[in-house]
Amino acid sequence: MSTKSQLRREQLRERLIEAAEIRIDRDGLSDLRARDLAKDAGCALGAIYNVFEDLNAIAMAVNGRTFRLLGQAVGTSFDGGEPPVQRLIVMSTAYLHFADSNTNLWRALFDLKMTDDGPVPDWYRNALKGLFSYIAEPVEQLFPDLDRAEMDLMTRALFSSVHGIVTLGLENRISGVPPEQIERMITQVLSRIGNK
Known part of the structure; x- marks a missing residue:
């Protein structure tokens, strides 16, 4: 994997964690949804699973x-x-x-x-x-x-x-x-x- 793609992957990982932290803090863990995280992080729904195994x-x-x-x-x-x-x-x-x-x-x-x-x-x-x-x-x-x-x-x-x-x-x-x-x-x- 190239350095650029590693960097993009790490940036997406960080955006997803930050988005999840905001949503969990506001709404609770039970309301955490992949579709919402993808929207918040500015990525496709499937891109989440290139970075994380699951929610x-x-x-x-x-x-x-x-x-x-x-x-x-x-x-x-x-x-x-x-x-x-x-x-x-x-x-x-x-x-x-x-x-x-x-x-x-x-x-x-x-x-x-x-x-x-x-x-x-x-x-x-x-x-x-x-x-x-x-x-x-x-x-x-x-x-x-x-x-x-x-x-x-x-x-x-x-x-x-x-x-x-x-x-x-x-x-x-x-x-x-x-x-x-x-x-x-x-x-x-x-x-x-x-x-x-």
């Missing part, structure tokens, strides 16, 4: 961007001098604010259907691991006697707890709390971590 692959590329932004929001929310529980609370609050400000993009991280015949790409798994690594450090400080498997399980449990509170609260589910109380609920739950 899922485009959504995954958008999710890669979202994971990076989420990681930045969480990773810059603390200075490292906080006690471990306080750091977990600060990071969880950053997670909540990111989810609230980027609701459709955040939901797409968890709503994307993974195919049975294809593995989850390493870069996607690594993005999630990066998020978990922020949680793991204060967890290790709080529970120094846990072995690696138990530490990983505790890290995932804390993430799942906060994610559940945020999800139920932002979706205004009957089992959630009003949005203005989500932060307080997270603080109540996490402030009891490590209390013996």
